[in-house]
Amino acid sequence: MTRMDSSPHVTRRHVLVLTGAAAVAAGTGLLPSIAAADKAAVEAAIKKAVGDASTMSGRITLDLPQIAENGNTVPIGIEVDSPMTESDYVKSVHIFAEGNPNPEVASLHFTPANGVAKASTRMRLLRTQNVVAVAKMSDGSVYRETVEVKVTIGGCGG
Amino acid sequence: MAKPRIKVPKSAAKGEIVEIKTLISHKMETGIRKDRDGNIIPRQIINKFTCTLNDKMVFSADWYPAVSANPYMAFHLRASESGKLNFTWQDDNGETYSTSADFNVS
Numbered sequence: 622m623t624r625m626d627s628s629p630h631v632t633r634r635h636v637l638v639l640t641g642a643a644a645v646a647a648g649t650g651l652l653p654s655i656a657a658a659d660k661a662a663v664e665a666a667i668k669k670a671v672g673d674a675s676t677m678s679g680r681i682t683l684d685l686p687q688i689a690e691n692g693n694t695v696p697i698g699i700e701v702d703s704p705m706t707e708s709d710y711v712k713s714v715h716i717f718a719e720g721n722p723n724p725e726v727a728s729l730h731f732t733p734a735n736g737v738a739k740a741s742t743r744m745r746l747l748r749t750q751n752v753v754a755v756a757k758m759s760d761g762s763v764y765r766e767t768v769e770v771k772v773t774i775g776g777c778g779g
Numbered sequence: 780m781a782k783p784r785i786k787v788p789k790s791a792a793k794g795e796i797v798e799i800k801t802l803i804s805h806k807m808e809t810g811i812r813k814d815r816d817g818n819i820i821p822r823q824i825i826n827k828f829t830c831t832l833n834d835k836m837v838f839s840a841d842w843y844p845a846v847s848a849n850p851y852m853a854f855h856l857r858a859s860e861s862g863k864l865n866f867t868w869q870d871d872n873g874e875t876y877s878t879s880a881d882f883n884v885s
Contacts, residue, residue, distance in 0.1 A: 694847040705857075718845055722811055725843040729854075734837045736796035736857025742840075743847040745809075776847070 659724065659750075663717045666724040667755055667765075670715040674763040681714075681756050681766035684741075692746040692776030699729070701738040701756045701764070711738035712757045720750025745776035781805045781825070783878045785866055790883040791858035799830070800853045803868050803876060809844035825876075827869040828852055832882065833862035858884040 667676075684698030701711045710733045716726040731738050738756070746752070749771045756764045786800040803825065810822025822844060829839040838854045850868075861884045868876040 721845050722809075723843060723845065726845040727843060728841040730836075730839045730841075731854075732837055734832065734835075734857060734859065735855050737855045740838075740840075740852070740854040742853070743851050745845045745847055 659719050659721070663719050663724040663753055666717055667715070667753070670713075670728065671755055671757050671763050674757075674761060676755065676763045676765035678765065680764045681754050683752065683754055683766050683768045685752055685768050685770050688771045688773065689746060690773045692748070692772040692774055694743045694776070695746050695770060695772075696741065696743050697752065698741040699739070699754055703738050703758065705731070705733050705736055705738060707733050708759070710735075710759045712759055714738070714740070714757075715755045716744070717753040717755070718744070718746060718750055719753065721745070721747050726752075746770055746772045747775045748772050781868065781870065781874075781876045783866065783868060783876050785864075785878055785880055787864060787880040787882060789881075790885055793858055793884050795858045796855050797858060798853055798855055799864070800851070801828070801830075801866060802849065802851050804849050805868075805870075807842075807844065807846060807848045807850060811844070823871045825850060825868045825870055827867075829865075829867045830854070831865045832856070833860065834865075837864075856882075858882075860884055 680702040682700045689695040699714055701714060703711045711731045714729045717724045718726050726744050727742060729740050751767050751769050753767045781803050783803040788797045791797045805825050808820055808823040812820045814820055824842060824844055826842055828842065830837045837856060840852060842850060862882060863879055864882050865879045866877060
């Protein structure tokens with residue numbers, strides 16, 4: 622009963638909160654729109670790399686620092702769970718960054734000769750952002766993993 | 780001048796999985812940076828790395844400007860046959876840098 626009485630108040634408050642949030646979003650303008658564009662760019666780049674296959678979670682382990690002090694050289698380790706035999710292996714792993722000027726970072730192409738689908742390199746991160754890895758298996762299935770890295774000093778030499 | 784360095788175990792037991800580490804000195808110029816006069820410094824990166832064993836592709840990578848300067852790449856190899864490992868790095872300017880190592884499987 623009381624719930625019925627109070628519900629109009631909640632709704633009105635809710636509307637006010639939403640309006641406020643919209644105003645803030647409009648005020649900050651540029652920043653959110655850039656972030657959104659980069660996320661879309663990553664999705665487009667993923668499509669380009671692995672096609673329209675739906676992505677599954679799991680099998681990928683991303684080894685990245687939680688906090689990267691120097692965005693110019695951030696170590697990244699990738700391991701994909703796979704027997705790496707002629708009939709069942711990881712074909713490629715594509716690395717993307719959501720907050721960089723370009724979404725692509727590197728594409729790694731494995732063969733059964735590797736024994737394990739495990740590799741490491743170092744990448745540039747302009748600012749705090751999500752790093753996305755997409756793995757394509759020999760049977761055509763695609764896996765995806767995302768990790769957020771906080772960046773203290775941005776890379777890319779802006 | 781890009782100088783490649785690799786670390787490959789001299790020998791491995793058959794079936795053993797070993798790590799191969801590579802490093803090459805290169806500025807990996809992104810094409811985004813500007814010089815003092817505000818002109819964009821043209822992109823010049825290594826865009827492809829390959830490793831073959833007895834001319835058969837073992838591992839390769841496409842690199843973009845987000846790969847750090849002096850690119851480091853480590854991967855693994857299951858010891859199955861002895862032979863020559865060849866490593867190449869392709870520069871945007873058309874040059875290819877290469878080095879090789881003997882790999883013995885016992």
